[in-house]
Amino acid sequence: MMRLGVNVDHIATVREARRGKRPDPVAAAIVAEMAGADGIVCHLREDRRHIKDKDLFLLKEIVKTHLNLEMAATDEMVNLATEVAPDMVTLVPEKREEVTxxxxxxxxxxxxxxxxxxxxxxxxxxxxxxxxDPDLEQIKAAARCQADYAEIHTGLYANADDLSAMNDELEKIRSMSMAASKLGLGVSAGHGLDYHNVRDILDIEQIEELNIGHAIVAKAVMVGMESAVREMLAIMRG
Known part of the structure; x- marks a missing residue:
């Protein structure tokens, strides 16, 4: 059964809009786990624009399922990761000027x-x-450097302008998931997935886990975190 990792970054984004204490991404993580999430994801960016160091240390203490820290491949972040010791680290590219x-x-x-x-x-x-990205050269390089997992970037699929482009990107994700699995990598996927476009991704049997944040947080604004997580899980588990 495909697992769901809930990214709580954008709970912190709302908090930082007023540079206050609420809403609390750590509290959101607790609710997400209680609603059935299989793991919690957070991205500690170099500019600390949403998740802060304190959030990360608290998440390490309270997460009972699986904590996945997204971070840039820098000396600072490696030192922090080895201190915190999350269950998983996902290395991601990072630019100061990007929105996401x-x-x-x-x-x-x-x-x-x-x-x-x-x-x-x-x-x-x-x-x-x-x-x-769903690119064979990158998948092969990931396997060669002894990574445990490849998380397939689904952004081009999620943001495709039309159905034809979406289907093309879906096939890339499908074929690269198969390639990663054959090379001995675990496979996860994420970026831009929501309550609608996630459905076709669910048919790719090599994908073990989906990491979803913005769509769940956006839904949570209207219906609450527990309901938002439960709705995504209901879709994923049929």
Whole structure:
């Protein structure tokens, strides 16, 4: 059964709109777990625009399921990750000017450094995932550097302008999920998935986990976090 990781970044985004204390992403994580989420995801960006260090340390203390830390492959973040010791680290590309992560990590072009970061994290018994585009070169590089998982970037699929483009992107995700699995990688997927476009992704049997944040938080604004998570789980579990 495909697992659901709930990303709580945008709970923190709302909090930071007033630079206050509420809403609390840690409290949201507790509710998400109580609603049945299989894991909690957070992205500690270098500019700390939403999730803060304190949030991460608190999440490590309270998450009972599985904590997945998204982060850039920098010395600062590697040191922090080895201190916090989340269950999983997902390495993602990061630009200060972007609104959200715009694409996958270029593992092939930065292979030596990514391989070293993966090695350091795995030496601390942290499972490592690489957030990559559905591209065979990147999938092969992820496997070669001994990552445990490839998280397939679904953004182009989710934001496709028409049905034809959407289907083309879906086939890329499907074929690259198969390739990753054959190369010994675990497979997850995420970015831009919502209550509608997630349905076709559910048919890809190699995908073990979906990481979804913005759509769930947007729904939670209207119906509450518990209901928003339960609705996504109902879709995922048929």
């Amino acid at each position: 992560t715009e694409g996958g990590l270029d593992v092939a072009s930065n292979y030596d450094w990514i391989e070293e970061v993966v090695r350091q994290l795995r030496n601390h018994n942290i499972v490592v995932s690489l957030f990559v």
